[in-house]
Amino acid sequence: MLTLSLNNESRELPDNTSLQEAIEHWGMVEDKLAAAVNGEFVPRSHYSNFKLSDGDLVDLVKPVGGG
Amino acid sequence: MNECKDSPFSLYGETLASRFVLGTALYPSPQSMKDSIAASGTAMVTLSLRRQNPQQQDGDTFWQYIRESGCRLLPNTAGCKTPKEAINLAEMSRELFETEWLKLEVIGDDYNLQPCPFGLVEAAAELVKRGFKVLPYTTDDLVLAQKLLDVGCEVLMPWGAPIGTGQGLLNRYNLRTLRERLPDVPLIVDAGLGAPSQAAEAMEMGFDGILLNTAVAKASDPVLMARAFAGAIDSGRMAFLAGLIQKSQTASPSTPTLGQPFWHQS
Numbered sequence: 001m002l003t004l005s006l007n008n009e010s011r012e013l014p015d016n017t018s019l020q021e022a023i024e025h026w027g028m029v030e031d032k033l034a035a036a037v038n039g040e041f042v043p044r045s046h047y048s049n050f051k052l053s054d055g056d057l058v059d060l061v062k063p064v065g066g067g
Numbered sequence: 068m069n070e071c072k073d074s075p076f077s078l079y080g081e082t083l084a085s086r087f088v089l090g091t092a093l094y095p096s097p098q099s100m101k102d103s104i105a106a107s108g109t110a111m112v113t114l115s116l117r118r119q120n121p122q123q124q125d126g127d128t129f130w131q132y133i134r135e136s137g138c139r140l141l142p143n144t145a146g147c148k149t150p151k152e153a154i155n156l157a158e159m160s161r162e163l164f165e166t167e168w169l170k171l172e173v174i175g176d177d178y179n180l181q182p183c184p185f186g187l188v189e190a191a192a193e194l195v196k197r198g199f200k201v202l203p204y205t206t207d208d209l210v211l212a213q214k215l216l217d218v219g220c221e222v223l224m225p226w227g228a229p230i231g232t233g234q235g236l237l238n239r240y241n242l243r244t245l246r247e248r249l250p251d252v253p254l255i256v257d258a259g260l261g262a263p264s265q266a267a268e269a270m271e272m273g274f275d276g277i278l279l280n281t282a283v284a285k286a287s288d289p290v291l292m293a294r295a296f297a298g299a300i301d302s303g304r305m306a307f308l309a310g311l312i313q314k315s316q317t318a319s320p321s322t323p324t325l326g327q328p329f330w331h332q333s
Contacts, residue, residue: 007118032130034116034159039151041158059118061159063130065100066115066143067090067230067258067280 004056013052020047022058033060073308076276078222078253079168079200081139083110086270087300088141088255089293090280091133099289101132107293111139113170113278116159141202143170148183150190157194169194170224170257170278171203179229184211188218195219204257207241209248216252223249224257224278227269231281233261236269246273263292263299270303271311 002013006026013022019042023029035042036059042050052058075082089109094100104112114133119126133140142160147153153173161167173190175183182205191201195218203215207225215223225245228234236242237259245254256269257278266277277300286292 032163034163036155036159039155041155041162043158044162061116061163062119062126063133063163064115064117064119064126065090065092065094065129066113066145067092 002052002054002056004052004054004058006058007060017052018048019050019052019058022052023047023060026060028060031060031062033062035060073304076253078202083139083276084108085110085297086276086304087297088113088257088276088278089283090278091129092280093284094289095284097128097132100129100284101136103283103289103293104132104136104138106290106297107283108297109138111141112136113141113143113280114164115143115145116156116163139168140164140166141168141170142166143204144172144190146174147172148174148186150186150193153186153190154193154197157190157199158197161199167198168200169202171201180231181229182206182226184208184214187211188214191215191220192218202255207238207245209241209244212245212249212252216249222253222255224255226258227256227265228259230258232259233282234259235261235265239272242269242274243272263295266296267299267303267306270300271306273307276300 002015002017004011013025019035038057076086085108087107087109088111089104089107090113091100094103142164144153144156147156150173153171157169171191171194173183173186174180187203187205191203194201201220202222202224203220204224205211205215212223225242228237253275255276255278256274260266260279261282269277283289283292283296
């Protein structure tokens with residue numbers, strides 16, 4: 001089992017989970033979002049091959065108002 | 068603006084129909100934001116990216132209204148304090164918003180949200196190399212402005228005052244210096260404006276555009292304030308094109324003195 005952070009909240013996932021599978025597991029697959037893991041941008045085309053590790057810090061961000 | 072012939076407002080080779088760039092945060096509701104965008108006549112809006120958890124769906128209306136506005140998008144890197152943070156957020160924005168345009172913010176001080184000059188230049192240089200069209204949010208410092216141009220920025224956005232303060236043009240000398248020394252660079256006064264008169268003054272000084280958010284979004288009536296700023300920006304631009312008179316210490320009568328009645332040579 002992996003213990004990692006999604007948007008600064010602790011989450012658990014099965015071992016060998018890809019970023020794509022994690023996004024599906026969290027019910028965010030339909031969302032307009034962008035991703036970073038441990039502060040590094042992960043392009044959408046890499047989600048399926050990007051294997052998450054224990055302790056990873058996952059950021060999934062969506063559009064918000066800004067100045 | 069129909070009353071006079073103006074040069075186009077061109078940034079990175081693209082012409083925008085309005086010199087007013089509007090932020091999309093802090094409105095009382097998504098509907099208020101939508102109506103304010105329409106009232107402002109803006110052609111480009113700023114926006115950002117933030118963490119949202121699966122349960123939160125309140126951003127969907129926001130994004131729908133933004134898309135429906137038809138405005139060009141200018142994502143920002145607000146809140147970033149290092150070049151690394153800004154570059155990663157920029158990459159996320161480029162993918163999600165499908166634009167290379169970027170309002171680059173690298174903040175150096177939490178108290179006044181002043182841009183970090185060193186981080187700003189470092190991040191701008193890397194982002195230009197990666198193909199971004201960078202519009203840096205910068206101070207009114209001339210040398211910093213020149214360094215940003217040196218690394219490939221084609222537009223600069225000096226502050227009027229710290230973000231959200233509504234204090235207007237705090238350092239007119241520096242702003243005038245920027246305008247005079249960089250006559251061919253598009254300069255947009257970004258942040259710190261509170262009143263339409265302040266936006267008009269910046270435009271009268273020859274700045275090319277205005278970017279603001281708080282002064283509209285936090286007004287009692289944001290839609291009306293958006294219209295007020297749009298009018299002020301147009302008026303200021305027309306005044307700049309028309310040419311302001313020179314200030315004088317002594318009075319000069321506007322009504323002809325020739326033919327003055329009741330006047331007799333003594």
